[in-house]
Amino acid sequence: MPARPAFAEAILAAVLILSMASFLRIPVLNPMAADLQNLYAFHHCAARDDPYLSSGTICGDPEGRNMVYPPLLYWSFAWVRFLGNRAATLAWMSVVALGTVASLWSFAPARRWRQAGGLGLFVGLLAAQFPLLFAIERGNNDVVVLVTWALSLWAWRAGRPALAGVAAGLAISLKLYPAVAALVIGVALLVHALRTPEARPRVLAFAAGGMAGVLVPSLLLFSQVHTWATTRLPAFAALQWNPGVWNHAMNTLRGVDPLPLQAILLGAWLVGGALAVARDPVQVFAGALAISTSFSNTSWDYNLITAFPLLLVQYQRAAERRWRPLGDALLLLGLVAVAGNRVFFSLSPALVQVRVLLLWGWLTASGLLAAWLAGPVGESAAPGPARPDQAAAGAA
Numbered sequence: 443m444p445a446r447p448a449f450a451e452a453i454l455a456a457v458l459i460l461s462m463a464s465f466l467r468i469p470v471l472n473p474m475a476a477d478l479q480n481l482y483a484f485h486h487c488a489a490r491d492d493p494y495l496s497s498g499t500i501c502g503d504p505e506g507r508n509m510v511y512p513p514l515l516y517w518s519f520a521w522v523r524f525l526g527n528r529a530a531t532l533a534w535m536s537v538v539a540l541g542t543v544a545s546l547w548s549f550a551p552a553r554r555w556r557q558a559g560g561l562g563l564f565v566g567l568l569a570a571q572f573p574l575l576f577a578i579e580r581g582n583n584d585v586v587v588l589v590t591w592a593l594s595l596w597a598w599r600a601g602r603p604a605l606a607g608v609a610a611g612l613a614i615s616l617k618l619y620p621a622v623a624a625l626v627i628g629v630a631l632l633v634h635a636l637r638t639p640e641a642r643p644r645v646l647a648f649a650a651g652g653m654a655g656v657l658v659p660s661l662l663l664f665s666q667v668h669t670w671a672t673t674r675l676p677a678f679a680a681l682q683w684n685p686g687v688w689n690h691a692m693n694t695l696r697g698v699d700p701l702p703l704q705a706i707l708l709g710a711w712l713v714g715g716a717l718a719v720a721r722d723p724v725q726v727f728a729g730a731l732a733i734s735t736s737f738s739n740t741s742w743d744y745n746l747i748t749a750f751p752l753l754l755v756q757y758q759r760a761a762e763r764r765w766r767p768l769g770d771a772l773l774l775l776g777l778v779a780v781a782g783n784r785v786f787f788s789l790s791p792a793l794v795q796v797r798v799l800l801l802w803g804w805l806t807a808s809g810l811l812a813a814w815l816a817g818p819v820g821e822s823a824a825p826g827p828a829r830p831d832q833a834a835a836g837a838a
Contacts (some may be wrong), residue, residue, distance in 0.1 A: 450770055454757075457777050462625040467687050467784035468579050468836035473504060475531045475581025482530055484509050490523070493668040500714045508694065514615040514659045515583060515667040533580050541585040542577070542747050543569055549751040550730055550758060564757050568750055571781035576688065577744035584745055587617050587731075594750070595727040598648065607648040611655015618675075619734050619745075622653065622708070624731035630715035638720065681739055685794045687784040690801050692742040703802055704737055710809030717816035720773040725812055728752040733805050735756070749780050752808060768811060776804045 465613040472562060473479055483503040493509040493516060499508075509516060522530040547555070554561050567576075594609035610613035610627065611651055613620035628649070635645040660667050690699035713727055719726045728751035735745040751775050760769030779801040787793045 454564070454774065457774065458564075458571065460569040460574070461781045462570050462786040463781045464781070465575050467788055468572070468576050469686075469688055470579060471505075473581060475533075475535055476505065477583060478519075478522075478531055478581030479504050479527075480507050480509070481511070481516065481583075482522050482527060484516070485519060485523050486661075490665065494666055494674055501812070508607065508674060510670075510674045511672055512582070512615060512618060513663040514612070515586065515617060516666075517663070518586065518616065519583075522744075530834075531581060538578050538582060538585045539569070539574065541589050542574055542721050542750065545585070545588040546751060546754050547753050548592040548596045549724055551674070555614060555757065561754075561757070565754065568753065569779065572688075573743055573746035573780065575748070576742070577590065577747050580742075581745055582742075582744040584617065584747055586612050587620055588748055588751075590616065591623065591727065591731050593746075595724065598723060598727075603644040603647040604651040607651025607653075608655040609651075610648075611652040611657075612659070614656055615659040619738055622737055623727075623730035624732040626708075626711050626715045627719070627727065628652070629712050630719035630726055633716040634720050641720075662708065677737060683740065685791065685798075687788045687794055687797065688743045690736070690743055690746065690798050691739055692736055692798060692802065693739050695795055695798055699775070707733055707736060707802060707806045707809070710806045713714070714809040714816070715813030718812045721816065722812070725752075725755050729736075729805075729808055729812060730757045730809070734801070736805065743746045746780050749776070749805075750798055753777065753780060756808070772804065772807055772811060775800065779804045 463739060474609055480498070480503050483498070483501045484490055484493040484496070487493070487496060487501035493501070494513075496506065496509075498507040498509070522534075525533065543565060550561055576582075590613040591610045594613070596607045597603070597606035608623050610620070614624055631641075631648060633647045635642045683689055683691060683694060683695070687837060692703060695703075715726045715730060732749040732752040735741045735748055753773070756769065756773045756776060760773045779797065782797060783799075787797045
């Protein structure tokens with residue numbers, strides 16, 4: 443990978459270092475790990491085997507919250523039944539931190555991780571930013587989406603499309619919002635299959651795996667899925683939140699209809715994904731996941747750990763000649779939007795709104811740039827070694 447100029451590295455590092463003070467704006471709750479506490483309370487409740495028929499007040503949730511997580515995610519935390527509260531909290535907060543960093547492995551070639559400085563330093567600074575610190579404080583569970591999505595990308599690039607589809611389907615079953623990411627990937631792979639007949643068996647295997655990842659858990663937990671989907675999900679989806687530096691839900695924009703903005707964002711990645719997935723699936727998988735939390739009424743900034751892979755990909759791509767100067771500018775915008783100093787953005791209500799628009803602008807521009815630069819970028823899209831024509835083009 444070509445070396446990035448020292449002054450550019452210094453600017454990126456300075457933005458991340460200055461943004462570390464954002465932890466001062468984390469809305470800390472007592473007890474800590476509130477999201478885990480919700481799951482812990484229900485798993486230690488008399489109604490623990492059917493949590494959707496009880497309430498948070500009865501089960502002792504510290505905030506009186508009902509169980510709104512999908513059944514598969516609820517049952518994936520059954521291990522907390524065998525631990526005390528403190529042990530479960532410490533264990534899960536560690537998983538959030540380590541799992542987030544480990545999941546990024548799939549989004550960069552192994553040889554780049556072995557290089558001194560550069561990528562490792564960037565990830566280290568990224569890990570000290572508001573989204574991950576907030577996720578740790580809340581004991582949040584978006585890390586399960588990050589890990590399953592990273593597995594999906596790894597499996598696709600390793601020539602295991604059925605496994606890739608299963609992992610993508612499980613991400614949807616666990617948290618639902620990855621359905622947006624799966625839509626982008628699904629459309630991209632469909633277009634790829636229509637343009638490239640030899641790719642059709644892989645795409646069909648991915649689609650079959652994805653359906654299995656959604657349908658099998660839904661059928662196994664059908665009764666609870668039905669109760670959750672008809673009672674808990676509608677109530678949660680209808681929630682409206684006020685603007686805040688810890689919230690990036692687009693419906694918090696005052697005087698702005700979020701639907702056209704969301705349509706533009708989705709459209710940018712549907713087009714960008716369709717054009718780029720054959721040659722750069724890493725970027726498309728990362729971008730599809732990054733936009734997925736921008737379409738619901740509840741989008742707390744701990745969800746933004748799902749944008750870390752796209753930042754990592756852009757950090758790599760921005761050092762490539764064909765991405766400059768747009769790549770460096772886009773990466774800088776992304777760092778400000780995702781990790782930017784919340785102390786600064788909390789200075790006025792207008793700045794709170796600006797940050798949400800910056801995030802939208804970065805994600806939309808990333809999709810448009812993916813469409814524009816839909817040629818080879820030095821990484822093979824297909825499993826195994828790159829074809830000679832790809833290698834030659836990537837070296838240009």
